[in-house]
Amino acid sequence: MPIPSHAPAIDRTLLRDDVYRRLRDAIVDGTFGPGEQLKDGDLAAWLGVSRTPVREALLRLSGSGLVVAQPGRSTIVSGIDEVSLRDARDVIAAMHELAVRETAGKLDAEALERMREANRRFARALDSGDVAAALDADDDLHAVPVAALGNRALESVLDQFAPVLRRVERLRFGSNGRASVELHEKLIALSAAGDADGAAAVAFDTWHSLPTTPYAA
Template sequence: MQYVAVPIPQGSPAVDRALLRDDVYRRLRDAIVDGTFRPGEQLKDGELAEWLGVSRTPVREALLRLGASGLVVALPGRSTTVSAIDIQVVRDAKDVVAAMHELAVRQVTGRISAHDVDRMRDANRRFAAAVASGDVSAALDADEELHQIPVAALGNQALEAVIERFDPLIRRAERLRFGVDGRVSVSRHEQLIDLIEAGDAEGAASVAFDIWHSLAVDENPEAEA
């Protein structure tokens, strides 16, 4: 793969200097997932720090976390680069994330509040509207919000850490393939929410697993990017 220097976006508002390291990590993670930083591009901590309006220290820490997630690769003596999308790695991550969501939904069903169920329905309505309008970013944001609700309601920090580590790998590949399965996902979301509301833990868990495990990320998305 040929490595190229990353074109740092211009005009992006700087983050507040008081924000925690997590905010820098999320900004860089999201820039990789949404394609702002593409596979093979170099990420120089000084340029990234200037872009975000922070010191190099939280940027370097964020890059280490991104390396642990497989989103970047640090080459000795060279700048860190955005990793290529490895479909086998994505498949492995998909298996793990699907199992985590299955576990979360099974354990939270029967305990989740009616307010949280309503929030899931609202997120799915926004997801459906975004799919209909072809707004990939809004659709994926609403989808992430929907699935995060039962995870947050469970409050299992170990489970949340696993999802946080591997979910971005799936989202990056999914974004490049998004479209054909969107309308199917709307109905599957509704089925999931209905089963959670009805207190059917096993049925809801099965649907949660299937939603994640059946994501169409099994071909090389970079071939069409």
């Protein structure tokens, strides 16, 4: 039978984002280590997609600093130097500080409960040694004020530079992340109370306390 002319198009945006997240997470968790060459054909076969979304994902990862892409040549997983970590940390801390300052006292009960629930999941993940789950829960918690603010420029900056810090967060949560549980509780309490300055300061310190010492060549 002929192909229907009214068939809906496949949502390529979802495909691109999924491929990007899969590759990003594989770099963060060490599946692909610093200096490893990434071939779009091999990655496409691994993920079961065409080369196009893989190439698009690698370009995004290059913008984040997780890979070094050389057009017409190889793409390799980057190491993270102290300057790159510091720059990303400072920007991310400032963005979360702004989001929390602007939403403190404005989050409804449901939003605050989502933050509390995420922190409970975060604590359980730390106790069980599930670093991946801890990272996901941490992301969910901090995403609440960001989503509530609705600043697309801020979200774009976070999307670009947050992956650089995930490798550092992974190390922290794999060794000693309990202090973050208390910082989260304080952040939620101050936000609920409408203390914009206090909540913003906690948000900034939470991110700015991440180390910038290189840990990968």
